[in-house]
Amino acid sequence: MxxxxxxxxxxxxxxxxxxxxxxxxxxxxxxxxxxxxxxxxxxxxxxxxxxxxxxxxxxxxxxxxxxxxxxxxxxxxxxxxxxxxxxxxxxxxxxxxxxxxxxxxxxxxxxxxxxxxxxxxxxxxxxxxxxxxxxxxxxxxxxxxxxxxxxxxxxxxxxxxxxxxxxxxxGSDTDIATAHVMGALIGKFYRAVADGDKEVVVWGTGKTRRxxxxxxxxxxxxxxxxxxxxxxxxxxxxxxHDVSIRELAALLKKISGFKGKIVFDASKPDGTMxxxxxxxxxxxxxxxxxxxxxxxxxxxxxxxxxxxxx
The missing domain is CATH 3.40.50.720 (NAD(P)-binding Rossmann-like Domain)
Structure with missing residues (x-):
């Protein structure tokens, strides 16, 4: 070109x-x-x-x-x-x-x-x-x-x-309702810090790898x-190389400065493992x-x- x-x-x-x-x-x-x-x-x-x-x-x-x-x-x-x-x-x-x-x-x-x-x-x-x-x-x-x-x-x-x-x-989507996992989690951790929340809920078991x-x-x-x-x-x-969603959440907790607890909601789908x-x-x-x-x-x-x- x-x-x-x-x-x-x-x-x-x-x-x-x-x-x-x-x-x-x-x-x-x-x-x-x-x-x-x-x-x-x-x-x-x-x-x-x-x-x-x-x-x-x-x-x-x-x-x-x-x-x-x-x-x-x-x-x-x-x-x-x-x-x-x-x-x-x-x-x-x-x-x-x-x-x-x-x-x-x-x-x-x-x-x-x-x-x-x-x-x-x-x-x-x-x-x-x-x-x-x-x-x-x-x-x-x-x-x-x-x-x-x-x-x-x-x-x-x-x-x-x-x-x-x-x-x-x-530029990625960060709307929790529509985003892929990275954008959704960044939005969740940011808002948890801003609002002083004590926990962040993550869909699935955390065992899936991406x-x-x-x-x-x-x-x-x-x-x-x-x-x-x-x-x-x-x-x-x-x-x-890949990481588990559990590892990703821990990394986002560190980067965002979130001090609360990460909760994995196993009632929600994991998607492809x-x-x-x-x-x-x-x-x-x-x-x-x-x-x-x-x-x-x-x-x-x-x-x-x-x-x-x-």
């Missing part, structure tokens, strides 16, 4: 979309578009085609327009599958039809089977049942991956797929893959993450603190 390249970023005003936007606009790229900032209704096929005809994007970064944690997945399963499938169908087809040079689709680790062997290799896709709590969203991610393969096979369209670990960082990747590291992976990867198979982007991805393919190509978990959490917590006190 050159500074004169025409870039289209699709998301839901989330940390990935905003981090990509900052990278391109601060780097001197003159033709950067996003569905949220340019008000492109990606659920409307005609409007998507009109946008592609007028803006002529060459490189497309296609994320989710609906995502969230267990609570959001359980509350909005219809929106999670319908809106994501509709948007990705419209964007992938329009990108091909209007001769975009390349499209990078963001899948998710939830697309892998819930009992996949750890660490999860890319070939595990479609080899077993999914985690029930996030199945509609997971199926949308699988559908997007298969659609990229189909457009490559039938039309030769250069659509590639990245599978990120659980992402976090400034692999976290700082959003700026995923952005660097996206740029790396857009420049250097043209394979048909998905490629994992992760840090290569472990989602550690095998990142050897991308690291062999030359990409590595730079931000460690503790550093990343501190950065996100500082961002959240600034947002709340602004």
């Amino acid at each position: 050159q500074r004169a390249s025409r870039i289209f970023i699709v998301g839901h005003n989330d940390s990935i979309e905003n981090s990509l936007w900052r990278h391109f606009t601060s780097g001197g790229f003159k033709h950067v578009f996003s569905n949220t900032k340019d008000r492109v209704d990606v659920l409307n096929q005609a409007k998507v085609h009109r946008f592609f005809k007028d803006a002529r994007p060459e490189y497309v970064f296609l994320g989710s327009i609906r995502s969230g944690g267990i609570a959001a997945n359980l509350k909005y399963p219809a929106e999670f599958i319908y809106e994501n499938c509709a948007a990705q169908n419209n964007v992938i087809h329009a990108a091909h039809a209007h001769k975009a040079k390349k499209l990078l689709y963001f899948s998710g680790s939830c697309a892998y089977p819930k009992d996949a062997r750890q660490p999860i290799v890319e070939g595990a896709l479609l080899t077993g049942p999914l985690e029930a709590t996030s199945a509609p969203y997971s199926i949308a991610k699988i559908a997007g991956t298969v659609l990229c393969r189909a457009y490559r096979a039938q039309y030769g369209f250069n659509a590639i797929v990245a599978v990120p670990a659980t992402l976090y960082g400034p 692999e976290f990747l700082y959003v700026d590291d995923f952005v660097s992976a996206c740029l790396f893959l857009m420049d250097r990867y043209n394979g048909a198979e998905p490629i994992n982007a992760g840090c290569g 472990r989602k550690l991805m095998d990142n050897r393919r991308i690291t062999k190509l030359g990409w590595k993450p730079k931000v460690g978990l503790q550093e990343g959490i501190r950065k996100m917590y500082q961002w959240f603190n600034g947002k709340e006190t602004a």
Whole structure:
């Protein structure tokens, strides 16, 4: 990609979309578009085609327009599958039809089977049942991956797929009702300190393990893959190690300065017990993450603190 390249970023005003936007606009790229900032209704096929005809994007970064944690997945399963499938169908087809040079689709680790062997290799896709709590969203991610393969096979369209670990960082959702675990816990610990609460309640047993990747590291992976990867198979982007939710809560207690008790509510669902991805393919190509978990959490917590006190 050159500074004169025409870039289209699709998301839901989330940390990935905003981090990509900052990278391109601060780097001197003159033709950067996003569905949220340019008000492109990606659920409307005609409007998507009109946008592609007028803006002529060459490189497309296609994320989710609906995502969230267990609570959001359980509350909005219809929106999670319908809106994501509709948007990705419209964007992938329009990108091909209007001769975009390349499209990078963001899948998710939830697309892998819930009992996949750890660490999860890319070939595990479609080899077993999914985690029930996030199945509609997971199926949308699988559908997007298969659609990229189909457009490559039938039309030769250069659509590639990245599978990120659980992402976090400034700009992430921190609403307890909708956020992924990192954002929800940061919001809980911050408010517990501010309100002088004596305990923080965490969903589940605390035994589940998650692999976290700082959003700026995923952005660097996206740029790396857009420049250097043209394979048909998905490629994992992760840090290569995971932590239990119990360990994560203890780390957040330390960083936030919370002095009370952490209570695990085992009546709430855990989700998939472990989602550690095998990142050897991308690291062999030359990409590595730079931000460690503790550093990343501190950065996100500082961002959240600034947002709340602004």
